[in-house]
Amino acid sequence: GESVGLHLPTLSVQEGDNSIINCAYSNSASDYFIWYKQESGKGPQFIIDIRSNMDKRQGQRVTVLLNKTVKHLSLQIAATQPGDSAVYFCAEKRGANSKLTFGKGITLSVRP
Amino acid sequence: NAGVTQTPKFRILKIGQSMTLQCAQDMNHNYMYWYRQDPGMGLKLIYYSVGAGITDKGEVPNGYNVSRSTTEDFPLRLELAAPSQTSVYFCASSYGGVNVLGGANVLTFGAGSRLTVL
Numbered sequence: 001g002e003s004v005g006l007h008l009p010t011l012s013v014q015e016g017d018n019s020i021i022n023c024a025y026s027n028s029a030s031d032y033f034i035w036y037k038q039e040s041g042k043g044p045q046f047i048i049d050i051r052s053n054m055d056k057r058q059g060q061r062v063t064v065l066l067n068k069t070v071k072h073l074s075l076q077i078a079a080t081q082p083g084d085s086a087v088y089f090c091a092e093k094r095g096a097n098s099k100l101t102f103g104k105g106i107t108l109s110v111r112p
Numbered sequence: 113n114a115g116v117t118q119t120p121k122f123r124i125l126k127i128g129q130s131m132t133l134q135c136a137q138d139m140n141h142n143y144m145y146w147y148r149q150d151p152g153m154g155l156k157l158i159y160y161s162v163g164a165g166i167t168d169k170g171e172v173p174n175g176y177n178v179s180r181s182t183t184e185d186f187p188l189r190l191e192l193a194a195p196s197q198t199s200v201y202f203c204a205s206s207y208g209g210v211n212v213l214g215g216a217n218v219l220t221f222g223a224g225s226r227l228t229v230l
Binding site: 009032034041042043044045046049050051057089093099100102103104105 | 116145147152153154155156157160170202204213217218219220221222223224
């Protein structure tokens with residue numbers, strides 16, 4: 001099976017609330033993780049990345065948390081906006097010369 | 113920069129037909145990739161290339177071929193189209209290499225090519 005998976009297929013949040021999207025990975029050798037956002041009809045776009053020697057990394061309105069003990073990755077979006085509605089993918093990489101492995105994706109729907 | 117450009121955006125094929133999906137990038141990236149995305153699923157790697165003249169198989173290479181004669185172009189060839197190849201295809205590129213934050217491993221994706229095989 002896939003080594004990168006997402007707990008829930010869909011997430012619905014109220015505009016202005018914070019969103020938390022979770023991702024589990026099974027390979028403890030993974031050392032690099034990326035979150036991508038895919039809007040309808042478009043290719044995935046980079047949001048934020050994190051290395052395995054970090055627990056947390058912040059971007060603009062987004063934070064990625066990495067818990068290596070339980071092999072869990074999360075993406076937090078502050079003050080969720082309608083433009084955040086999209087499918088979100090986590091991806092992992094094991095070493096410099098390996099390829100990214102993508103999870104199935106979770107749909108974030110923002111209610112006005 | 114145009115980024116990653118894919119053509120065509122849409123195509124309908126009959127079973128057994130062949131076609132080539134084109135991909136070009138103008139960012140001087142070394143690594144290029146082809147993924148397919150089936151409904152409700154993540155991205156599956158078909159083929160990738162770490163530089164001109166070098167290609168390698170990904171997770172789902174059967175039924176496809178690629179070539180990398182230049183740094184900029186990475187076409188994907190379907191020789192005998194089958195209904196199982198109905199999907200959205202994404203080309204991507206990156207500098208590749210070490211896991212530098214926000215750098216070499218960030219893939220830039222094209223807008224996708226939707227292929228239907230009937």
